[in-house]
Each structure stands twice: as structure tokens, then as C-alpha cells.
Amino acid sequence: xxxxxxxxxxxxxxxxxxxxxxxxxxxxxxxxxxxxxxxxxxxxxxxxxxxxxxxxxxxxxxxxxxxxxxxxxxxxxxxxxxxxxxxxxxxxxxxxxxxxxxxxxxxxxxxxxxxxxxxxxxxxxxxxxxxxxxxxxxxxxxxxxxxxxxxxxxxxx
Numbered sequence: 001x002x003x004x005x006x007x008x009x010x011x012x013x014x015x016x017x018x019x020x021x022x023x024x025x026x027x028x029x030x031x032x033x034x035x036x037x038x039x040x041x042x043x044x045x046x047x048x049x050x051x052x053x054x055x056x057x058x059x060x061x062x063x064x065x066x067x068x069x070x071x072x073x074x075x076x077x078x079x080x081x082x083x084x085x086x087x088x089x090x091x092x093x094x095x096x097x098x099x100x101x102x103x104x105x106x107x108x109x110x111x112x113x114x115x116x117x118x119x120x121x122x123x124x125x126x127x128x129x130x131x132x133x134x135x136x137x138x139x140x141x142x143x144x145x146x147x148x149x150x151x152x153x154x155x156x157x
Contacts, residue, residue, distance in 0.1 A: 007074040014067050021060050103133030 079086050107129030109122035120128075 003077055004074050007070045010070050011067055011074075014063050014070075018060060018063055018067075021063070025057070025060070099137050100130060100134050103130040103137065106133050 107126045109126030111122050112120040
């Protein structure tokens with residue numbers, strides 16, 4: 001059996017396990033909320049909620065890391081088998097870095113007060129703006145390419 005197929009099954013199994021853990025974690029939080037008479041999870045005392053959730057959270061984090069490693073192994077093994085795809089991958093990565101760079105150049109960094117009384121730093125604000133601009137650019141590109149593809153299919157018929 002190929003390594004990519006094995007990794008696909010591993011990722012699928014970890015995904016199912018993650019969904020099960022999410023259900024168990026959310027139901028345990030709901031039970032804790034009912035027992036302590038609170039309406040929102042953030043009102044729970046950390047000592048109470050932490051003891052029930054921390055082991056499941058740690059396991060979920062470990063599964064997340066294993067999934068990322070398995071995905072990277074699968075991607076790099078596929079690229080090693082198909083070197084022509086490496087060029088296309090490199091072009092995509094460079095294009096993404098350029099879009100993030102343009103978003104970073106356009107973003108403004110302003111210290112912003114948060115609802116909980118803290119402050120978002122100038123650097124943090126700039127990175128939030130960068131992510132928003134990159135998202136907008138990528139969404140506009142995706143919509144434009146779908147529109148262009150639809151027009152191309154109409155003309156081609």
C-alpha cells in the first residue's frame with residue numbers, strides 16, 4: 001500500500017477522533033455549566049473547567065500536530081515523486097507571499113483597545129490588517145477566476 005494512501009487513512013481516522021473529542025469536550029463543558037449555574041462558558045472558574053477540559057484539549061492538540069506532520073509528509077512525498085509539480089507549487093507559494101506582502105504594506109498598525117480592557121499592539125493590529133487584506137485579495141482573485149472561467153465556457157460553446 002502506498003504511503004499517501006496510508007496517510008490518508010490516518011488523517012481520516014484522526015479527523016473522526018477529533019470530532020468525537022470535540023463532542024465529549026463540549027458536552028463536559030455543558031454539564032459543568034449546568035452544575036455551576038452559569039450561562040456562558042467564560043463564566044466558569046478555570047480550576048473547575050480546566051480539570052475536565054485540559055486532558056482532552058491536550059489530546060486534541062497532539063492529534064492536530066500529528067495531522068499536520070502526516071499532511072506535510074504526504075505533500076512532500078508527492079512532490080518528490082512528481083518534480084514537475086514542484087515548479088507549480090513554488091509559483092503558488094511565491095504568489096501567496098507576494099499577496100501577503102502587499103497586504104502587509106497596505107495595512108495600518110494602530111494600538112486598539114479591546115473589550116476586556118487590554119490593548120492590541122500596533123504590530124498585532126498590522127498583522128490583523130494584513131490577514132484581512134490578503135483574504136480580500138484572494139477572495140477577489142477566486143471570484144474573478146470563476147467569472148473568467150464561466151465566460152470562457154460560454155464563448156467556447
